[in-house]
Amino acid sequence: MQATAYTYDSETRSGSVLLDDGTPLPFDAAAFDAGGLRLLRPGQRVRIEVEGESEARRVVLVTLHTF
Template identity: 45%
Template sequence: MQGTVASFDQSTRAGSLLTDEGMPMDFPAASLADHIRHLRVGQRVFVETGPSGEITSIKIWT
């Protein structure tokens, strides 16, 4: 799925996003790909979710 970053706390590396389906979701720092050091509000991302709907992986568009 794809989404747009709504908030990002650089000190904790956690934040929230809005999916293309309009659903707001929070994400933990552990879900960020290793190469991601910062996300900006409005940035497009690829999102993978686990069986219970939690975000397990976020990757940025290149």
């Protein structure tokens, strides 16, 4: 699934993404680390993997979207 980086805190390695429908979805350090990134800037297109449904939905991987 694709999204756009919305927020990122380099100290906690956590933040949030905006899904293409505008829904914000937070991610934690484990999801950030799983993608192998070192830095993320707001506005970057990312690829995410999500587990769960509705309110239990959570991001388990954040990595850069490559074309």
